[in-house]
Amino acid sequence: MADIDETKGKETIEELQTEFGKGKIAFGVLDVRKKEDWDQVWSQAETFFGGQVQGFCNNAGIFHETDWMKVKEINMDGMLYGAMLAYDRMGVKNGGEGGLMVITGSMASFLADGFDSAQGSVYSVSKFAVGGLVRSQSSKKIYNIDKVRTVGICPWFVDTNLVRTNTSVGVIESTYKMRVLQPEEVGNAFERLVVEGRPGDMLTVMPGTTFFWPNWNRKLIVLFVMASKISRKVFGISSENIITEQDFLKIGVVTLFLVFLLFHWILSWIGL
Ligand SMILES: NC(=O)c1ccc[n+]([C@@H]2O[C@H](COP(=O)([O-])OP(=O)(O)OC[C@H]3O[C@@H](n4cnc5c(N)ncnc54)[C@H](O)[C@@H]3O)[C@@H](O)[C@H]2O)c1
Known part of the structure; x- marks a missing residue:
């Protein structure tokens, strides 16, 4: 385990050593913003394990309503320092055996419109960066x-x-009309992800359910290109004008209607 908070880190290590035994867990001080800390703590871990590190959880993160630079430095730069070091030290390309990296994103890796300020929204910027890195693995090119x-x-x-x-748990629960998760629920989902996750998977953890957020953007690009071309023909929209969300909705309704008519016609034709 590594963290910038040495006091809390050492307390946690003592707790875990009592439960699992001394020699099963160790702690290193790490400020994720400092590349030299990463190098040192990673080497410390290799010494502890007596060989290559095989799994790495890239988790440190903060939220701040105004100090957007600090959020960017910890959540994005820090996350990338750790990730790039993981590829260097575990990667087959550099003589390693490969391994596992779990990076902590957030619902803010998909949604960016719930923030109260532009500075606060940098949290989402940093979590979209997690998506950018993780999704880059889904075509097996980099993974291989x-x-x-x-x-x-x-x-x-x-x-x-x-x-x-x-903020407070109460404020969030009343704003979103949904309960806040307990850390144990994320822990359970994490265990499943370690076993079942494929390169590029993003596991969403919500109260009462977990699911892999579909990585459909490539298919959606093809779908939207087709739908925009069809919209131009059907609604007579010239190439100077931009296709809007409303146009996509309209063409979606028209398509559904045509599918319904076709279905109806087939049923009548076979005599049902
Ligand atoms: N709590 C949530 O609602 C929530 C939701 C989705 C994602 N997350 C993400 O989960 C991760 C963990 O956050 P948490 O909710 O457990 O919060 P937390 O504040 O309990 O834990 C964050 C940890 O990061 C450490 N840290 C902060 N700055 C650091 C630095 N410069 N170097 C090293 N360590 C540093 C802190 O000391 C702390 O131990 C974060 O990436 C966060 O963005 C949290």
């Missing part, structure tokens, strides 16, 4: 080079210090 299975875990709000220091 490094064999570092990279997956993301994307929880809804969780009852942790991050939430408690910025």
Whole structure:
């Protein structure tokens, strides 16, 4: 385990050593913004394990309503320092055996419109970056080079210090009409992700359900290109004008109607 908070880190290690035994877990001080800390703590871990690190959870993150630079430095730059070091040290390309990296994203890896300020929204910017890195693995091209299975875990709000220091569980639950997750629920989802996650998977953790967020953007590009061309023909929209969401909705309704008519016609034709 590594964290910038040495006091809390050491307390946690003592707790875990009592439960699992000394020698099963160790702690290193790490400021994720410092590349030299990463190098040192990774080497410390290799010494501890007596060989290559095989699994790495890239988790540190903060939220701040105004200090967007700090959010960017910890959540995005720090996450990337860790990830690139993981590829260097575990990657087959550099003589490693491959491994697993779980990066902590968020629902803010998919949604960016719930923030109260532009500065606050940098949290989402940093979590979209997690999506960018994890999804880059879903075509097997990069995975086949490094064999570092990279997956993301994307929880809804969780009852942790991050939430408690910025707002309160009560405020979130009344705003979104949905309960906040307990850390254990994310832990359980994490275990499943470690076993079942394929390179590029982003596991969404919501109260009462977990699911892999479909990676359909490539198919959606083809679908939207087709739908926009059909909309131009059907509604007579000239090439100077932009196809809007409304146009997509309209063409969707027209398509559904045609499918319904076709279905009706087939049923009549076979005499049902
Ligand atoms: N709590 C939520 O609602 C929620 C939801 C989705 C995702 N997340 C993400 O989960 C991850 C963990 O957050 P959490 O909710 O457990 O919050 P937390 O505040 O309990 O834990 C964050 C940890 O990161 C450490 N940290 C902060 N700055 C650091 C730095 N510069 N270097 C090293 N460590 C540093 C803190 O000391 C702390 O131990 C974050 O990436 C967060 O964005 C949280």
